[in-house]
Amino acid sequence: MERNFDQTMIQGLVDSRGAALREVHKLVHKGAVIPSGLHLGGQCMLRMIDSLMFFHRMKLRNHTHFRVTDLHNDITNLMMTATLSLYDLHLQGAYERTLTDTDPSVLIYAPSFGEVEFLLRNVVYTMEGRYRINDSRLTIELVTSTVTVHEVLMTYVTQAIESASISVGPENMGDFLRRLKNDLDIWMKEYFNDYLIYVNLARIDNIKELEKYDKEKTIALQEYMDASIALIKARVQKLNAEIINIPNFTLKSIHGLQIRLFDGTLHGLDSMYRRSVPTGVKYLQLRKVDAIVGFSALK
Incomplete structure (x- = not known):
């Protein structure tokens, strides 16, 4: 059954090219590509040799083709894995230096x-989605993923000149790639959850037993995650780490003015709390538990 489910899901993803069905009905979507204008990368910072570059409004410049190289559903463990080859991602946006x-x-x-x-060549995106069963409906609660890029070329235009394409090393792309990965996670989670609205769970074997198992597992994982967060908060308080000193910074202008930031502190690390339903998967003798956490009083 899982094999048929995989094939049906792959066919739906290929046919729509990642466009949610409700969006296909709302707009005229060209099914062969990911449409240009999709926001990827968000606001982020790139460290260069002698400067910092801040990017915003990053989005796909061109319609982009992709290929599904792998997709598998493990209904027993309530998880799915998928790998997409995005070929070349051509992103465009604004920067400040x-x-x-x-x-x-x-x-x-x-x-x-x-x-x-930015031209990102040979991008491979691998995701793992964690399922939950709510009201007899499958949904992806959490997505974990990795992104690999073969080469990154950057071209930027100042008020006066346009630079030639320069190669950017992966060691300088950490924040940018994390934001890109997060945007891809959101896209794939929303796409598959939209797809799963139309999935008939009656086709899945032992759905009642799976639903009962999922509820029991979720309760156990919530208790485990809450206890873990409580231990972390207690450890933070024991180490008197509720307040952390921030390094001093000096901002200089070309006109000779400067602003010095000193005695900065970060407050609220002991205000951590769980923001999502935890999910888990077992690898051999190790169980991996993931959840989104937040800070209610971080400043």
């Missing part, structure tokens, strides 16, 4: 902004 001093705590603000383009 800040120069750095030999002292990493000194930033030099010389107004420099413009348009930036």
